[in-house]
Amino acid sequence: MGKLVVVGISDQQIVSPTDTLITYALGSCVGICLYDYAQKIAGLSHIMLPEANSGLNKKETYKFANTAIEELVNTMERHSCKRYRLTAKIAGGANMFATSGKSIGERNVEMVKQELQRLRIRILAEDTGANYGRTVEFDPEDGSMVVKSVGKGHKVL
Amino acid sequence: MHNYTNLNELQLSVLSEIGNIGAGNAATALSDILADRVDMTVPELKIIDTNEMVNILGGPEKEAVGILVNMTGEVEGMLLFILNKEFIKSLINVLLEENIESFEDITEMDLSAIKEIGNILSGSYISAISTMTNLDMGISTPQIAIDMVGSILSYPAAQFGIMGDKLMFIEENFLSGNDEIKSHLLIMPKLESLNRILESLEVC
Secondary structure (H helix, E strand, O other): OOOEEEOOOOEEEEEOOOOEEEEEEEOOOEEEEEEEOOOOEEEEEEEOEOOOOOOOOHHHHOOEHHHHHHHHHHHHHHOOOOHHHEEEEEEEOOOOOOOOOOOHHHHHHHHHHHHHHHOOOEEEEEEEOOOOOEEEEEEOOOOEEEEEOOOOOEEEO | OOOOOOOOHHHHHHHHHHHHHHHHHHHHHHHHHHOOOEEEOOOEEEEEEHHHHHHHOOOOOOEEEEEEEEEEEOOOEEEEEEEOHHHHHHHHHHHHOOOOOOOOOOOHHHHHHHHHHHHHHHHHHHHHHHHHHOOOEEEOOOEEEEEEHHHHHHHHHHHHHOOOOEEEEEEEEEEEOOEEEEEEEEEEEOHHHHHHHHHHOOOO
């Protein structure tokens, strides 16, 4: 059994078997799991906001959907992944409090999808929106994403 | 302009005093609800990043009740109470003379009781701020989230994430009988409002 590699808020990591990726308690944040099935390499990015203004330091690159996903793709390519083989599974983007107008969660999901489209990465599965938190585990062995929520058990996607 | 990372000692101690008075008001209000004496420990004001706050609250997957209230008027921003589920359960049971066991089968009535607790607690702090600063303030209807601490905190983290990673909160313990209730209140005026508060208190 390998390590459980924790991805924090505004953070990203990549692993190969037998390690597994986990990010805890996504609320309005979105977890983006990228997978290269041939290399069995998995990457997970935990973004907090849709887009950055300008003048970011390294740590902030990971905070925003419009900079983090491309950064994760670049890192995976440096580890001999091929962009055309990458597929995505995404989770999160909830609206934790019933606020009016378009929530940050919704805007995050929109920007994540826009970025994945721009980078030509197909989304295989998603569990997004609603009003509850999600913990996400991603396994590089088979590219499965497990989503756990309070009082809702867990789903395998 | 001051932000949450460049406040000096004097400004921090003045902001702590708001916490002190607010907590005093809240303890009195809770005593009334519970018809029992409620004491409190000296509140502590902390400005730390989201990840650290999640750990203080027992880790990302720890379940809690979040009550969100928006401040309106001359001070804009948010108040977010993060309270222990057991504490909320016992308050509901006293308020509604019920005996709820779990949050799985929570009713609309219970939720409005939690909102009422949110109104009472936020009123305690708002009146502390407006009394000290003479600024006109109001509050929105409370919104509730019963979920993992990490998910609840993603809301303020995202709201203030553009400006940095720091959150300001007040930590205090209420003591009722043999029970010790840990309360965490995130208090985040928008930057213009934070500066307006500091100006009104003549510590800008």
